[in-house]
Amino acid sequence: MASPNVSALFFDYISLQSFLIFGSLVFGNGKGWKYHRRTTLRALRNFGMGKRSLENKINEEARYLARSFEDESGRPFNPQPSVQNAVSNVICSISFGNRYEYDDPEFRSLLDYIKMFMSKLAVPSIVSKIPKLWVTPFYKSLKKQTDECISFLRGVVEHHKATFDSNDIRDIIDVHLQDNDDECGAEEKLPRSLIWRGIFDLFAAGTDTTSNAILWAMLVLTQYPHVQEKAQQEIDDLIGRERPPSLPDRLHLPYVDATLMEIQRFRPVGCFVPPRAASVDTELRGYTILKGTPVWVNLYAVLHSPKHWKDPEEFIPERFLSADGKRTETPEAFIPFGLGSRICIGEQLARMELFLFMTNLLQRFTFEFPKEDPKPNLAGELGITLSPGRFRICAVNR
Structure with a gap:
């Protein structure tokens, strides 16, 4: 019989594998993953992704954010x-x-846990190979925080189960409760017991990536005040400083849109596509990649390649503008959200948020870097995402 310690480590290992893979929108695979992704994408669209209803929620949240800055x-x-x-x-x-x-x-x-987890996502992958590391103080602390996060999300799902009404679908959790059942024998169905896992992916990735993109935007604009001023002038000319922005405005704010695209290229929050596996044996540049081999795609390299971008280390929004400056153009190498069937499920939501949050903020504030602070580090800090690290800023009312 295994000793209690070994047994506990075994269950920690199984728990970790479940956390990383089963029910995950990012790390999952197969028929179950495809079905889960389709259901989640449908739910996102039903609850406003790309629609006016969600636009209003983002603008409302932008007002709360502006108030905290004021x-x-x-x-x-x-x-x-x-x-x-x-x-x-x-x-x-x-x-x-x-x-x-x-x-x-x-x-x-x-939120503190999400930030920690996204900055140290490599840590759980190491423990998955050497589960005895769970007994060390650092990993025990990480596991405790992970368990607390899982407990919170499971509690939210359990509350939804207890109050579920098929005639009143309130949110994405309800969509999954309506669509899935533990007793369902279909291979592609996601058990209700795993609904929390996909919600974690939406919550973690949706929080960390977009918040870092907004933080990068504010920091970078302090270093390129002429870009900030030109974007503000375009917003003033079209919207003014009273009316909240709307999604259709993006078509008429080409410089603002180009600036946000350049921020995503210049400092992409997703430097790497999460690991994928080769579906067949593949030959690439003289190398044999066997079926099942983990493959990483370096998005940062694509977005900074001199083959695709002139002066890639320079911040130049005009690279995304047409010759007459009246519309944005998207080069083929601009892939901050990845490509193909596993492109980021929240791409459209992220684009909505980045545009509406930043347009709201630039209406109200000019961002300046504190004169007394050391020059900002624009290299960033790399975890699973590229963040600007901790910095201070001045939001000066316009």
Whole structure:
């Protein structure tokens, strides 16, 4: 009989594999993954992705965010917590059916975990190979935080089960409850017990990637004030400073749109596509890649390749503009969300949020880097995403 310690490690290992793979929109595979992705994409569309209803929610959250910036009265502050709260509340509203106050301790704790997890995602993969590492203090702490996050999400799903009404589908969790059942024998169905896992992917990836994109935008614009000023002028000319922006405005704000595209190219939050596996034996540049071999795609290299971009290390929004400057153009090598059937499921939502949040903020504020702070590190910090790290900023009322 195995000793209690070995047995516990075994179950930790199985739990970790379940956490990383089973029910995951990012790491899952096969018929179950395809069905889960289709259901989630349909739910995202039903709850407003690309529609006016979600636009209103994003604009409302942008107002809360602007209010938190105004409370700083132009003084240097760390914008990361408020930006993360605002972005997360958008995905919460369509996943959980409600938003959270910025000072909610449970919500704040969950967001802190998400930030930690996304910055150290390589750690669980190491433990999956050497499960005895769970007994070390660092990994035990990580596991405790992971268990707390899982417990929170399972609790949300259980509450939805208890209050479920098939005639009143409130959010993405309800869509999955309506569509899946533990007793269903179909291979592609996702058991209700795993619904929390896909919600974690939406919540974690949807929070971390978009919040980092907004933080990069604010930081980069402080270093290129002429770009910020030109984008603000275009917003003033079309929208003014009173009316909230709308998605159709993007077609008439080519410089703003080009600036946001250049931010995604210049500092892509997703430097690497999550690991995939070769579906067949493949020959590539003299190398044999056997079926099942993990494959990583370096998006940062694509978005900074001199073969595709002139002066790739320079920040030049005009590279995305037509010759007359009246519309944006998308080069083939611009793939910040990946390609193919596993392209980021939240691409359209992320584009909506980045445009609406930044347009709202640029209407109200000019972002400046504090003169007393050391020059910002634009290289960023690499975890599963590329973040700008901790920095302070001044949001000066216009």
